[in-house]
Amino acid sequence: MTTWAIIPVKPLHESKRRLAHLLSAGARAELIHHFLDNLLATLNEAPGIDRVLVVTGDDEVTALAESHGAAVLVEAEPRGLNEAATRGAALAARQGATAVLVLPADLPFARVEDIERMLRPLEEAYSPLLAVCGDEAEDGTNALLLAPPGDFTFHYGPGSYRAHLDEAAARGRAIHIINAPGLRFDLDTESDWLAYRDCLIQVVDE
Numbered sequence: 001m002t003t004w005a006i007i008p009v010k011p012l013h014e015s016k017r018r019l020a021h022l023l024s025a026g027a028r029a030e031l032i033h034h035f036l037d038n039l040l041a042t043l044n045e046a047p048g049i050d051r052v053l054v055v056t057g058d059d060e061v062t063a064l065a066e067s068h069g070a071a072v073l074v075e076a077e078p079r080g081l082n083e084a085a086t087r088g089a090a091l092a093a094r095q096g097a098t099a100v101l102v103l104p105a106d107l108p109f110a111r112v113e114d115i116e117r118m119l120r121p122l123e124e125a126y127s128p129l130l131a132v133c134g135d136e137a138e139d140g141t142n143a144l145l146l147a148p149p150g151d152f153t154f155h156y157g158p159g160s161y162r163a164h165l166d167e168a169a170a171r172g173r174a175i176h177i178i179n180a181p182g183l184r185f186d187l188d189t190e191s192d193w194l195a196y197r198d199c200l201i202q203v204v205d206e
Contacts, residue, residue, distance in 0.1 A: 001098050001099065001122060002050050002051075002096055002097050002098050002099070003048055003049055003050050003097065003098070003099040003100070003101060003119060003122070003147075004049070004050065004051045004052070004053055004092040004097040004099070004100050004101070005043050005046075005049050005051070005052045005053070005100075005101045005102075005103060005115075006052075006053050006054075006055065006085065006088035006089060006092060006100050006101065006102045006103070007036070007039065007040075007052070007053070007054050007055070007070075007102075007103050007104070007105055008054075008055045008056070008081050008084030008085055008088065008102070008104070008105075009032075009036060009054055009055065009056040009058065009061045009105045010056070010057075010058070010078055010081075011056075011057060011058040011061075011078065012028075012029035012032055012033060012058050012060055012061060013025045013026070013028075013029045029060075032105055032106060033060065033061075033064065034108075035105055035106050035107065035108050036061065036064060036065075036105040037064060037068075038108065038110070039103065039105060039107055039110050040052060040054075040064070040065065040068035040070060041068065042110050042111060042112055042115065043115065044068060044069065045112050046112050046115040046116060046119075047116075048115065048116060048119040048122070049101070049115065049119075050097075051070075051071060051092075051097070052065075052068070052069075052070040052071065053070065053071045053072070053073060053088050053091065053092060054070050054071070054072050054073070055072075055073045055075060055084040055085075055087060055088045056072065056073075056074070056075060056078075057074060057075035057076065057077070057078050062074065073087060073088055073091055075087075080156075081104075081154070081156040081157075082153075082154040082155070082156050082157075085102050085154045085156065086153075086154055088100070088102070089102070089146065089149040089150065089152075090149070090150070092149055093148070093149040093150050097149055098147060098148055098149075099119075099122055099145060099146065099147035099148065099149065100145070100146050100147075100149040101115070101118055101119065101143065101144070101145045102143070102144045102145075102146075102154075103142070103143055103183075104142065104186060106186045106188075107142065107182070107183055107185070107186055108185070109181075109182040109183075109185050110182045110183055111182040113180075113182070114133075114143075114180035114181065114182040114183045115180075117178055117179075117180045118131055118133060118143050118145050118178055118180055118183070119131075119145065120178075121145065121147075121174075121176040121178075122145075122147060127147060127148060128146075128147065128148060128151070128171070128172065128173045128174070129145075129146075129147050129173050129174040129175070129176060130144070130145065130146055130152070130164070130165075130168035130173045130174070130175055130176070131143075131144070131145035131175075131176035131177075131178050132144050132145070132161065132164055132165065132168075132175075132176070132177060132178065133177075133178045133179065133180045133183045133184065134161040134177075134184070135161070135184055135185070135186055135188075136184050136185060138161050139158065139159060139160075139161055139162075140156075140158075140160055140161060140186065140188070141156060141160040141161050141164050142183045142184060142186055143178070143180060143183045144164060145176075146173075151171055152167060152168070152171060152173075153167055155167060165177075
């Protein structure tokens with residue numbers, strides 16, 4: 001069993017445009033850089049992850065990924081999250097991956113225990129399966145495990161959680177719904193930003 005983690009990352013200064021009224025492009029880029037730095041460190045500590053692949057066209061992201069020992073698939077022209085995940089999974093499969101765990105960069109509370117929880121279905125059954133952890137609203141997809149990679153169409157975007165479950169059922173994959181607390185929070189909306197900021201304030205106060 002060889003498991004790759006795949007992290008698609010758009011150019012940092014194009015990240016989180018829905019927060020543009022709250023944070024400058026530079027502040028948003030710095031924030032995602034920080035989140036990605038933490039996520040890469042977490043994945044390196046997770047014993048079930050054999051290799052990490054970052055899919056990006058951003059030189060700064062490439063440098064950060066390489067500093068953590070991650071492989072990089074360079075996007076000459078970013079074509080969205082679904083294309084990045086598809087290309088990353090295909091590369092991993094060509095290089096011997098038997099499972100891929102697709103994660104977004106904006107998971108500030110990801111822990112090794114959450115990664116291990118996502119990989120646990122691999123201990124019970126191998127082929128073919130999907131394990132998924134949704135966001136707090138169970139609308140988006142915050143972690144998606146495929147074993148084996150391939151024979152799957154990604155549906156990232158609004159309603160992706162249900163779309164991925166439907167896709168797995170149509171492909172005959174066993175479905176595992178995972179509640180990994182540290183993966184359920186991502187940063188997309190103003191309310192997410194306020195919740196994250198309040199969490200930081202609480203940590204400082206303690």
